[in-house]
Amino acid sequence: MEQRDAAGYGGCAAAALGAATALYVWGSSGRTQRHLGAGFEGHGRDLSVLWTELPLVLLAGILIPPLTWLLTLRLLGRRGPLRYRALVAAVCTAGVFAAATWGLHTWANPHNPDHIRLSGALVSDLDE
Template structure:
């Protein structure tokens, strides 16, 4: 496996990890007690805070996708440096 194939595999893995991270973060956010308090709280929707959804949901999805992407980029850089030293 040459360097280009190795980088393509790492890049593909990074996309998969970012998608899984975003989905996992959204699932954990949606199932938390804090979110249930904001969205389902009171009688006939009393106490429902949709502002929490509008502000938190995009940030949770972004953080869930960005963290695995950052780690994968770091691994790709380290693999590139390691292969440059040995190749």
């Protein structure tokens, strides 16, 4: 019963934190803002992201952290005290959570090749 409670509380907390973070990172990205009409006079407005990207981002945010938590606890089995297993699961979940958040941020904020620095000079400076 003790392990079931730890797994349940940790998984629920991870799911809530994952969903909130995924929604925040996706919603605050420049790409999403352009799709929702933050461009010049609403240019490039595409509200289809609300029913295509948003559910997938939320689903990934809800599922990835608790699945990592539960998989780590399952792999550890009954080795050692529960608090150490929970600590290892929390560290693994935090690592996967950070990697997933970084991946979402990288996908939602693509680099502009005109603003990539090459040895201190902008690419646009090299064209002149």
